[in-house]
């Protein structure tokens with residue numbers, strides 16, 4: 001693991017980190033801005049087709065495809081004078097906030113149900129850089145247009161002069177709120193513009209929060225809403241210690257531009273045992289990315305997890321499990337930052353996702369199959385591991401863009417109370433957090449052993465009660481074959497609902 005890397009380059013440094021600007025006087029009393037985010041299933045609304053943002057040239061990028069049925073987190077915002085309402089997808093994996101232009105082709109004939117933006121109807125609109133905004137996502141969708149400044153309202157807070165993109169030409173019917181590092185702004189990677197103050201930075205500059213940091217609580221898969229809290233943490237939304245981790249610099253540079261932390265262990269736990277899994281990739285840099293619905297981990301590790309949870313692959317090589325595994329009491333315990341570091345337990349009930357079809361033969365004949373929330377990353381020289389929403393729902397995550405740290409704790413599902421603690425000043429460390437004590441001692445390239453047997457596996461497949469997942473009707477018909485993976489069971493045929 002590289003040593004602590006304080007962001008001394010670029011825009012955050014120009015804000016005067018560690019210098020005289022650390023003044024709390026001008027911020028409003030609470031120093032936080034709270035924003036509700038709604039979870040939406042693609043089957044209930046427009047198709048969510050966003051994947052992870054392609055990285056800039058020089059690094060190998062895999063296509064990490066989001067499952068279109070697993071939904072996304074959306075936030076309501078208002079733009080312009082008078083305010084126009086739009087609903088945008090929240091994304092920690094990109095850094096621009098942009099909306100679809102009302103006059104764009106995709107909005108013709110009522111194609112933009114989430115709202116769009118019409119600059120001609122805003123008296124405060126200023127076009128900044130014509131043609132400079134261009135962003136591409138790994139599923140080949142994209143948006144092109146201009147950067148502009150205007151009034152932006154989110155979570156009841158108003159920013160007077162926010163820089164945003166407008167998608168004049170796009171195949172995505174809604175925009176995004178990208179809350180990543182300014183150095184990762186699309187127009188910066190392409191050399192079109194210099195870094196600008198994106199949403200988290202502008203909130204600081206306009207005095208709404210005391211530092212450039214926020215925390216995210218997605219809540220349960222069964223719940224429809226979570227929240228993003230700029231400038232603070234909410235101690236009622238997690239249990240156990242909130243552990244601080246350093247963020248890895250991007251592999252081809254010394255600068256931190258994304259939220260990658262060190263995954264150092266995974267243990268499968270059930271009533272029949274506890275198996276410490278191994279991976280040649282540990283410590284694995286994993287990006288905490290809310291814009292990705294599934295999680296993508298090292299192949300050797302994922303194969304062990306599939307053995308534990310009896311995950312099989314369908315004809316499209318997508319992992320599935322019987323939907324009633326949602327009642328399994330088994331869980332995976334993810335460890336970060338070495339011994340004694342952050343721990344987040346992810347139960348099977350959070351990993352068993354939407355129904356995709358029925359098994360028509362084999363041990364699970366007659367049962368409904370559900371998508372499993374963890375997949376492998378194709379092995380390449382420079383793999384990019386991601387912990388997306390299927391992991392993030394079980395965690396309370398704090399992103400500190402000034403100190404280049406993240407903090408993780410076990411989430412408190414369905415917490416209704418709130419105890420908000422604001423960061424006191426610019427560059428203050430994450431409130432109520434403790435550093436992972438052995439992070440400096442993490443050894444790269446020490447291969448952790450694969451278990452020789454899997455005693456926990458039996459406990460993963462024992463389920464009781466009826467599955468609470470209701471199979472959805474109206475999906476594609478047809479017949480698929482699902483191969484049982486590594487279990488010697490042979491082929492199982494599988495039909496779509």
Ligand SMILES: *[C@@H]1O[C@H](CO)[C@@H](O)[C@H](O)[C@H]1NC(C)=O
Nearest residue numbers: 128149160161162163196197
């Ligand atoms: C708004 O921001 C732009 C840069 O994004 C800057 O050039 C302009 O001066 C700002 N306007 C005000 C009123 O602060």
Ligand SMILES: *[C@@H]1O[C@H](CO)[C@@H](O)[C@H](O)[C@H]1NC(C)=O
Nearest residue numbers: 220221222223224412413414
């Ligand atoms: C959270 O609430 C939802 C209903 O809104 C419920 O279905 C779910 O089981 C709850 N989760 C937990 C962990 O209690």
Ligand SMILES: *[C@@H]1O[C@H](CO)[C@@H](O)[C@H](O)[C@H]1NC(C)=O
Nearest residue numbers: 239240269333343344345410
């Ligand atoms: C997570 O799992 C580990 C291993 O079983 C356990 O020791 C720990 O108490 C669990 N944490 C929480 C918050 O449940």
Ligand SMILES: *[C@@H]1O[C@H](CO)[C@@H](O)[C@H](O)[C@H]1NC(C)=O
Nearest residue numbers: 357358366367368471496497
């Ligand atoms: C799939 O199985 C469920 C019960 O598990 C049943 O209600 C449903 O009709 C089946 N669907 C098809 C297409 O066979």
